Amino acid sequence: MLIHENFNLQPHNSFGVSANSRYFSSVSSLEQIRQAFQFASEKRIPTYVLGEGSNTLFSKDFPGLIIKIALTGIKIDQASGVVRAAAGENWHTLVSSCMNQGLYGLENLALIPGSVGAAPVQNIGAYGIEIASLIKHVKGFDMRSGERFVLNANECYFDYRDSIFKKVGSDHLVISEVVLQLHQDWVPDLSYASRDEEFADASIETPQQLFSLVCQVRRRKLPDPKLMGNAGSFFKNPFVSAICLDELKSRYHDLVWFDTDDPGLKKLSAAWLLEKLGWKGQKNGGAEVSSMHALVLINSASATGEEISVLADRMMASVFDEFGIVLEPEVRIL
Ligand SMILES: Cc1cc2nc3c(=O)[nH]c(=O)nc-3n(C[C@H](O)[C@H](O)[C@H](O)COP(=O)(O)OP(=O)(O)OC[C@H]3O[C@@H](n4cnc5c(N)ncnc54)[C@H](O)[C@@H]3O)c2cc1C
Missing domain, CATH: 3.30.43.10 (Uridine Diphospho-n-acetylenolpyruvylglucosamine Reductase, domain 2)
Incomplete structure (x- = not known):
């Protein structure tokens, strides 16, 4: 080594x-x-x-x-729909390989950058789907005990951009393989169409069409990290109580929010909060808030990591000052 x-x-x-x-x-x-x-x-x-x-x-x-x-290897069993992928494989490559071999369910998660092993860590999600819904097992090694672990989806405690692997003190859990249960029959999840015109207007009749639409929308909406350094959404959407939401709605009539499975809990659009405060295009040295998307911080001019981190801190502080809401970074800051 x-x-x-x-x-x-x-x-x-x-x-x-x-x-x-x-x-x-x-x-x-x-x-x-x-x-x-x-x-x-x-x-x-x-x-x-x-x-x-x-x-x-x-x-x-x-x-x-x-x-x-850098562990590699993908095994796709078309008969059972079970896919085993090593942690070091590229996520998007896995998504297209599964679709090309007639196993479906991952199309909404196309083009998310990163490795297979990191996908369960923050329960990656996009366009109405989270990886938690397709996970059969996550396998790995507990480096503290030296033991192997095999966790099913319940044992991973998946939540919105969260899992057992993201908790403080879980750095000794190394994921070596992700086992997915995919579908032989394509049952598209188009729930996102109610939130996005492009999805609503498109005629999607095949998994390939859904995959292509997701890639097309992502390419248009998010800066390509190869051309402009970024980590996608820097912050999570915050949750508030229904009472808090009513209070905010009385002050901000254009507030953007979403229902959750729990009627007492609502999710706010972090992008709306930041946009309302005028963060789009704001800079700190070489770090900048994307003018396309207030949730995306970009390295527009040889930024240092510290400049990006300070910019993020300022954004969180301003959201707290104005709305009394604590924004939580989605990105792991070292
Ligand atoms: C342009 C862009 C768009 C994005 N869009 C989305 C999106 O739509 N939805 C979404 O959910 N995310 C999105 N992301 C975030 C990112 O793509 C995902 O979080 C992805 O899963 C990170 O993979 P990675 O391998 O690069 O992770 P890394 O940054 O390398 O690691 C992330 C975390 O996972 C841990 N980790 C990595 N590998 C392992 C392992 N084998 N075992 C244990 N822990 C591990 C790390 O310690 C770290 O805590 C986007 C990022 C970019 C740049």
């Missing part, structure tokens, strides 16, 4: 910020993962498990070992 010292992380994060990790290792087997954790434990340094870095902001140099997961 190769361990690099003073390693530049710029090619390994979608913000494209320059930061160094004291050590870096790309691991492609269980044995190498064990060795990497052993190395960090002997040196008494922190570890961070990295996929493709599209939901990670390096706000400063990392003083420990970055363990980049």
Whole structure:
């Protein structure tokens, strides 16, 4: 196993910020993962498990070992609809492979950047679907106990952009494989059409058409990280009580909000809150709030991770001052 010292992380994060990790290792087997954790434990340094870095902001140099997961392999069983994908595979490649082999359900999640292993971590979701609904098992290794784990979807405690893997103190859980249960028959989820004209107007009759529409909409609405560093939505949509919502609605008649399964709990559009406060296009050094989408922070001019992080802090503070609402970052900030 190769361990690099003073390693530049710029090619390994979608913000494209320059930061160094004291050590870096790309691991492609269980044995190498064990060795990497052993190395960090002997040196008494922190570890961070990295996929493709599209939901990670390096706000400063990392003083420990970055363990980049490079496990590969995809097994698609068309007869049962069960798909086993190693954590280091690319998510979008998996989505298109499954569709091309006649297994459906992932089309709404096309073109989400990142690795398979990170998908359950924040329960990736888009256009009305969350990966939790298709997960059979998540397999991996508990590096504290040295034991393997196999968790079913309930045991992963999936929630909106959340799971057991995102909880504080769960950094020792390394996902090695994600097992999905997909469908042989295509039953499209077009619930998003009620929220998006482009979906409502499109005639979607095949999984390929849905896949293409999702890719087309995403390409138009979100900056491509290869051209403009970003991590997609930087903040989660906040939840408030129905009483709090009524109070906000009385002050802001154009407030954008959504129902949840719980009648007492409503979800606010974080993008609306930020747009209302005029954040689109605001800058801090080379960091900028996208003029296309108030939730997306971009690296428009060789930003440092710290500049992006400070901009995010200012946005959160202003939302709290105006609305009394605490915005929570979706991105993992180191
Ligand atoms: C343009 C753009 C659009 C996006 N759109 C969406 C969207 O629509 N919906 C959505 O949900 N997300 C979206 N994202 C966020 C991002 O794509 C997802 O969160 C993705 O799953 C991150 O994958 P990654 O491999 O890059 O994660 P990383 O940034 O490498 O890691 C993210 C987290 O997962 C952990 N992790 C990674 N691999 C493992 C592993 N094998 N075992 C244990 N922990 C691990 C890391 O420690 C970290 O906490 C978008 C990002 C971008 C840049």
